[in-house]
């Protein structure tokens with residue numbers, strides 16, 4: 001091994017081959033998703049084994065003591081790729097020069113809340129955080145919104161950061177995509193790695209449409225393998241109700257799988273998808289008839305740090321009805337938060 005190299009916790013740390021450290025901000029860092037997410041970022045799963053990170057962690061004041069504990073544990077993990085950690089309750093400090101921001105922190109939905117309560121409770125958080133992004137983040141920042149209702153929260157953050165290009169704001173539907181892949185893999189008795197090009201249209205909500213029409217298992221179309229009744233019935237129902245089923249089974253909402261999906265989303269955006277189609281909710285530019293600006297999950301590919309919507313897929317009557325249903329729900333959510341979208 002060269003003299004400036006060392007192997008530590010199974011990562012080869014060769015200083016000469018390392019990139020310059022990037023600043024990665026995570027909000028809600030002391031929450032359940034944060035607890036799973038931070039270790040995956042720190043180990044190199046997201047940005048690669050040659051990419052050091054400075055972690056900039058945001059909590060609200062009641063979460064600061066828990067955050068201190070999380071930071072102690074991160075320190076105790078002695079990750080070679082972690083070049084610094086700060087914890088703060090001020091978004092202007094957490095987002096300072098951030099290259100990547102994971103917007104996770106927000107209130108999870110409780111039994112007594114319906115979707116409009118959730119929009120009302122969490123929307124204002126993303127006004128303040130959008131403004132902080134506008135003021136202090138890197139101009140090329142990549143933002144993923146996980147906190148629910150994530151599509152509309154991304155819209156609010158984006159609207160409050162007018163000088164950052166809107167294509168740098170995304171919301172996460174990757175957990176829904178991964179759930180769809182998991183269902184197909186289980187149904188076919190194959191590993192998830194054999195399946196490609198399943199993706200989600202629309203909103204991260206129970207109206208989402210997991211589209212299996214272009215999916216393949218080892219190059220065989222999924223539509224040749226499974227009957228249409230299952231693909232348009234139980235498959236969609238299971239994927240869209242999966243979050244609730246996890247809460248019933250575990251007594252708590254999905255956290256490890258959500259963190260894993262956030263890593264998949266950002267890793268693909270950062271490192272590319274190598275031709276695969278993935279789901280990302282991004283501000284529409286009118287693709288597939290989705291009104292401009294609405295943060296909507298589309299089939300995407302990533303290359304050179306950019307997200308490109310796959311624009312030429314045929315839409316049948318069933319898919320169109322699902323897309324229309326999601327447009328209607330997202331327009332309603334947009335109307336409900338209109339006063340949070342700035343001028």
Ligand code: NAX
Pocket residue numbers: 027028029030031032033034058059060062063104105106107108109125145146147148149150172173175176204253254255258
């Ligand atoms: P937790 O309640 O465990 O953690 C949330 C953390 O955010 C808490 O530590 C809280 O103090 C902090 N927080 C609240 N407001 C904040 C603010 N203004 N700034 C910074 N931090 C703040 O929830 P967790 O299970 O981690 O879930 C986080 C969010 O992800 C929820 O909104 C949840 O609904 C959402 N999810 C989104 C998913 C998706 O696929 N898009 C799936 C999983 C999850 O349900």
